[in-house]
Amino acid sequence: MKLRRALSLSAATAALLPVAMAAAPVSQAADAPVPTCTEVSQGKYHENTFVTRAFGIPDKLTPSTRWTLFTTTLTNASSMEVESFKLTAWALNIDDDMDHAYLGRYIDLQYWDTSLHLWKTLRGSRAPVPAPDTLKPRTSLHVQMRLRLRGDVPMKPGEKIYGEVNVGGTWVNTSRNNCVGQTRSGGAFWAEKG
Numbered sequence: 001m002k003l004r005r006a007l008s009l010s011a012a013t014a015a016l017l018p019v020a021m022a023a024a025p026v027s028q029a030a031d032a033p034v035p036t037c038t039e040v041s042q043g044k045y046h047e048n049t050f051v052t053r054a055f056g057i058p059d060k061l062t063p064s065t066r067w068t069l070f071t072t073t074l075t076n077a078s079s080m081e082v083e084s085f086k087l088t089a090w091a092l093n094i095d096d097d098m099d100h101a102y103l104g105r106y107i108d109l110q111y112w113d114t115s116l117h118l119w120k121t122l123r124g125s126r127a128p129v130p131a132p133d134t135l136k137p138r139t140s141l142h143v144q145m146r147l148r149l150r151g152d153v154p155m156k157p158g159e160k161i162y163g164e165v166n167v168g169g170t171w172v173n174t175s176r177n178n179c180v181g182q183t184r185s186g187g188a189f190w191a192e193k194g
Contacts, residue, residue, distance in 0.1 A: 049076060049077060049078035049080070049082070049181065049183075050074055050075060050076060050077060050078075050169065050183035051074075051075040051077045052072070052073065052074050052075070052183055052184065052185035053072070053073045053185060054070060054071070054072045054073075054167075054185045054186050054187050055070060055071045055072075056068070056069055056070035056071055057070045057165060057186065057187035057188075057189060058189055059189060059190065060189060060190050060192055061107075061147070061148075061149045061163065061189045061190070061191045061192070062149060062191075062192055062193065062194060063149050063150060063151040063153055063193055064148055064149065064151070065148070065151070066148065067110070067146040067147070067148050068146060068147055068148060069144070069145070069146045070144075070145050070146070070147070070165070070187075071142060071143065071144050071145070072142075072143045072145065072166075072167040072185035072186060073140055073141070073142050073143075073185065074087075074140070074141045074143075074167070074169050074183060074185055075138070075139070075140040075141075076135040076136065076137060076138065076139050076140075077138065078137060079137050080137060081134055081135065081136050081137060082134060082135040082171040082181070083133070083134050083171060083172055084133065084134075084171055084172040085131060085132060085133055085134060085135050085169060085170070085171045086128065086131065086169065086170050086171070087128065087129040087130070087131035087141070087143070087167065087168070087169050088126040088127060088128055088129060088167070088168050088169075088170075089109055089111065089122055089126075089127055089129050089143075089145065089165075089166065089167045089168070090104065090109075090125050090126045090127065090165070090166055090168075091103075091104050091107040091109055091147060091163065091164065091165040091166075092104035092125065092163065092164060093161050093162065093163050093164075093191075094162055094163060094164045094188065095161060095162040097161075100161045102153075102154065103153070103161050103163050103191055104125060104163075106149060106150045106152065106153035106154075107147055107148070107149055107150070107163070107165070107191075108121065108147065108148050108150060109121070109122045109127070109145065109146075109147050109165070110122065110145065110146050110147075111129050111130075111143060111144065111145050112143075112144035112145070112146075113130070119146065126168075129143060129167065131143075131169070135171075141169075143167050145165075145167065147165055149191055153191070153193065155191070155192075155193040156193065157193055157194065158192075158193070158194075159192070159193055160190050160191065160192045161190070161191040161192075162188065162189075162190060162191075163188065163189050163190070163191045164186060164187065164188045164189070165186050165187065165189070166184045166185065166186030167184065167185050167186060168182060168183065168184035168185075168186075169182065169183050169184070170182045
């Protein structure tokens with residue numbers, strides 16, 4: 001008889017255990033997982049640690065031998081030091097017409113090398129620009145740039161192409177599973193051949 005009661009009690013306990021666990025308070029739930037890099041990059045988590053500004057980018061860019069100067073500023077507005085920082089620059093078309101994809105190849109882009117006191121030409125898309133490996137909290141990085149649209153650009157007279165020039169920074173975000181953080185500073189313009 002005692003054996004039968006013990007078996008019945010065990011069976012009842014086993015049947016009620018999942019119900020009791022499902023009704024457990026939230027405080028006993030497991031910790032939430034650290035978000036993945038994709039979740040962070042898709043904006044699910046607000047992680048904007050940089051403030052950016054650009055000055056001097058023209059509204060209209062026409063073929064010329066003259067340079068247009070502009071400055072970009074990237075500021076680490078966070079309370080954390082940014083590590084493995086890399087800086088790149090690029091110019092390209094941003095309209096939806098794939099026939100205009102050539103635009104970036106006809107824009108000369110240079111940065112001011114502060115150590116050598118001379119302009120240096122950037123080669124290729126997303127060309128590297130010298131920058132410190134780390135940026136301390138509340139530190140700004142100012143980059144002097146210049147650009148021009150070359151005369152051999154294969155645009156038709158009167159044609160307009162919507163373009164963009166940017167200076168971008170990337171870094172390893174150790175607070176989010178070593179995701180790559182990124183920011184950019186720049187602006188848009190209309191490329192036009194008269």
